[in-house]
Amino acid sequence: NFIGLPDPTSNLRPIIYTTATSSSTQHPYSLREFSDDTVDHELQWKLHREQLDAFNHAYWAESNTRFEAAKSLVLAALPPNAPTEAHEHALSDFYKKWVIQERARQDEYAVELRKRTFKDLSLSAKVEFQKAKKRLANWRFL
Numbered sequence: 306n307f308i309g310l311p312d313p314t315s316n317l318r319p320i321i322y323t324t325a326t327s328s329s330t331q332h333p334y335s336l337r338e339f340s341d342d343t344v345d346h347e348l349q350w351k352l353h354r355e356q357l358d359a360f361n362h363a364y365w366a367e368s369n370t371r372f373e374a375a376k377s378l379v380l381a382a383l384p385p386n387a388p389t390e391a392h393e394h395a396l397s398d399f400y401k402k403w404v405i406q407e408r409a410r411q412d413e414y415a416v417e418l419r420k421r422t423f424k425d426l427s428l429s430a431k432v433e434f435q436k437a438k439k440r441l442a443n444w445r446f447l
Contacts (some may be wrong), residue, residue: 315365319397322351322360357421364414372403415433 307321379399383391 308369312362312366314369314370315362317362317365319362320354322355346428346431348362350425350432353421353425354426357425360421368407368410375399 306323309321311318311321368384376399379395380392385394
């Protein structure tokens with residue numbers, strides 16, 4: 306995997322997966338249809354990581370776009386010859402109001418991110434367990 310340059314909108318550095326399918330590709334079957342013995346946990350994990358990255362990018366891109374638009378409105382409302390202190394005060398008030406205004410939205414995002422991250426960790430553990438099981442099975446027959 307590689308780390309890309311920061312996205313100008315979300316400010317996140319994207320992970321470029323070298324082995325996973327492209328994020329626009331959906332798996333043709335529901336992976337829940339198969340029993341645990343036949344499920345490819347690695348494919349599930351790779352798809353989930355890409356979906357998690359897309360979720361994270363979408364949230365921050367949208368949030369940062371709204372933030373920059375609101376900040377521009379605050380600065381545009383200042384007179385052109387306003388002193389630096391007026392800019393600092395206006396931005397200070399804006400940042401305070403923004404944090405209060407966005408708290409519920411940020412909390413929802415944090416809860417969803419934790420759920421998805423836990424799912425990611427769970428799938429990662431399943432992949433490692435599947436690999437260990439295969440190594441053990443191969444070791445037995447040597």
